[in-house]
Amino acid sequence: MNNSNSFNRLIEELKKLPGVGQKTAQRFAFFLLKMPADDAKAIARAVIDMKDKSKFCTVCNNITEEDPCWICRDANRDRSKILVVEEPSALYTIERTGGYKGLYHVMLGAISPLDGIGPEDIKVEGLMKRVEKNGVEEVILAMDPDMAGEATTMYLTRLIKPIGINVTRIAYGIPVGSDIEYADELTLVKSLEGRRGL
Numbered sequence: 001m002n003n004s005n006s007f008n009r010l011i012e013e014l015k016k017l018p019g020v021g022q023k024t025a026q027r028f029a030f031f032l033l034k035m036p037a038d039d040a041k042a043i044a045r046a047v048i049d050m051k052d053k054s055k056f057c058t059v060c061n062n063i064t065e066e067d068p069c070w071i072c073r074d075a076n077r078d079r080s081k082i083l084v085v086e087e088p089s090a091l092y093t094i095e096r097t098g099g100y101k102g103l104y105h106v107m108l109g110a111i112s113p114l115d116g117i118g119p120e121d122i123k124v125e126g127l128m129k130r131v132e133k134n135g136v137e138e139v140i141l142a143m144d145p146d147m148a149g150e151a152t153t154m155y156l157t158r159l160i161k162p163i164g165i166n167v168t169r170i171a172y173g174i175p176v177g178s179d180i181e182y183a184d185e186l187t188l189v190k191s192l193e194g195r196r197g198l
């Protein structure tokens, strides 16, 4: 097949997506080829539209069409609290619960020395600028429960605590509605570490 034809070109473009190799890219391309033209064009248009309109909030790095984002602009939110997450998807998940009314800061990554990702590669500076302003009383760290999340939690704690701001982290442990006997050891250890007084 001629490498410059549109079908092969699409395969090459799709391979730029994370986790998409030659086989998956081919499968997607075949699927799009067989799809009704309007449906396939709607996908293409959604990508173009998103690239034209969506950006990262210059305050919290949330994905938004208006800068600052709707959360940073909301006057009813508790501005004394900043909840720190790795990715916007975590922000949406917490937002959907309706159980948190403070502000957020999205790091757009986590510190991972093994992958060559250091503090300078994530949004530490923007967070520190916000924290150093008057009015912030608590920074809640909600990083993913893995090595990179742990490294980021340790790093941010060392940075923020000396300023005299309360640094907390969300509890990790036994999922609600499950049985303790089915929990893995690490989860049990984490839930013991995260115990609190009654």
Ligand SMILES: [Zn+2]
Residues within 6 Å of the ligand: 057, 058, 059, 060, 061, 062, 068, 069, 070, 071, 072
């Ligand atoms: Zn924002």
